[in-house]
Amino acid sequence: MEAGIVGLPNVGKSTLFNALTSTQGAQAANYPFCTIEPNEGIVSVPDDRLGRITKFIPPQKVIPAILKLVDIAGIVKGASEGQGLGNKFLSHIRQVDAILQVVRCFNDPDVIHVTGNVDPLSDIETIEMELMLADIQALEIALPKAQKAGRTGDKEAKLRVAAIEACLAHLTKELPLRSLKLAAPEAEAIQSFGLMTAKPILFVANVDESDLLGQGPMVQRVREFATKISAGIVPVCAKLESEIAELEEPDRSEMLAGVGLKEPALAALAREAYRTLGLQSYFTAGEKEVRAWTIPVGATAPQAAGVIHSDFEKGFIRVEVYSLEDLEKYGSEKELRAAGRLRVEGKNYIMQDGDICHFLFN
Structure with missing residues (x-):
């Protein structure tokens, strides 16, 4: 199971991913991160329950649950038609299990927004629309083939036709597929399509250092929207997190305390991404190791x-x-x-x- 980090240009997506990457240094003992490819990595999921278990069952080592993240090529308006790195973006996002959308919620005259105006809800709408258009294209290509197979009496093909038609009807109303409830057989019939708007989504509100808790008006707008579609949201100052990740202990703890944080916001992001993927942990505990194992809910x-x-x-x-x-x-x-x-x-x-x-x- 893996989550893809997406966003418009200049929203802080790469800064966030690089902050996660740099935790492989001083923080490796607790929150290891190793690069698989230039745009992929595995990060551990911080869980205080591991420490609580070791107080009673001291092990030789502690192994946390892990999460695979993919830094997906940036999207621009028109990506569904191949603009920018659209085709590469879409091919990568089809392969992930959940979407982490980084949304810019800060003003900075030195960092120009791609549209010239910082509007997080407009950013969300732009990406959502591109994904819906791409899903429509994929379904329209698949429909004739499924109809032809269905006419031969192929039961699975008939299910696929019904599912495709239901999805297209939903998408033409400009509604993402995650809000469409298909029967299990129909959902399975189109599972291989990798439909992007059917994937669960988590919003990462990239804030500035004056709003670390995400209480400003831009974040509140994203929070209200996320609540409306039953999605999660995590406020993160990517710039600050990248600075914290480069520090050794005890400098890291001192900096966190100085800005009023108990832990890096990236820890909360990892846990929420884990939840968005529909995952949970169980533990095994013994003298050799205390370990968190990842399973679907x-x-x-x-x-x-x-x-x-x-x-x-x-x-x-x-x-x-x-x-x-x-x-x-x-x-x-x-x-x-x-x-x-x-x-x-x-x-x-x-x-x-x-x-x-x-x-x-x-």
């Missing part, structure tokens, strides 16, 4: 075991589960077991965020 216990190793899913017998709150209350797994707070769950158990697990498999 709604995963069953065997599916969660399969994240560790495919053989664990195939040979799944049961899972022993307890909560962090109970660990903190009773102090050890031995006391948890004695108090009857270590549950045994079977194949149909739906994993909960924060479960601490021991899997038993054949």
Whole structure:
């Protein structure tokens, strides 16, 4: 699962991505980042529950959950028609699972906005419209082929035709596909299309140092819009974050305290991106390591075991589960077991965020 960082030119997208990249230095012990390609990277998801677990189960190492981010080529108006790096942008964004849209929410005469006027909602509308136009093009190309196959009696092709027609009708009303609810079979029939407006979205409001908490009018407008479409929003000062990321401890902590932040805003961004992707974590804990494992919300216990190793899913017998709150209350797994707070769950158990697990498999 991966998220793509998108935005118009001069909104701070590259500064934000570079800030994430530079955390591989002094901060590597806690929030590692390694570059895969020039425009891709893996960043850890800060989670204070890991530290809380290690107070009771000291490990040799701690391994956080990770998130893959892709810095996607900038978009300009007309990208759906190939303007700028439009074709490259679109090919990359089709491959990601969620969109992190960086929206400029600051004024700076030295940084010219591509339209000449800083208007975050206009920026959002520009990108959304380009993605809708590109989705319409992809669906219109796919429809004749699906109709031809459907006339031969191909049931899947008939489902695809119905899904394509429903999507086109929705898009022509200038509505993104994430607001369209398709039946599961129809959604699966067009899943391979990589339709961009069907992907969940998180808005990253790039603010200046006078509005680190995102309380200014421009951010409020984005927040209201995000609430209306059930999307998340994280205020981040990309310029400040890039400066913080370059510092060693304790200079980093001192700078954070100086600006009134408990942690880098990038930590909150990583967690919110994780949530936007529909992901959650469960933990395994022992002397060797305390580790966060990534699973989709709604995963069953065997599916969660399969994240560790495919053989664990195939040979799944049961899972022993307890909560962090109970660990903190009773102090050890031995006391948890004695108090009857270590549950045994079977194949149909739906994993909960924060479960601490021991899997038993054949």
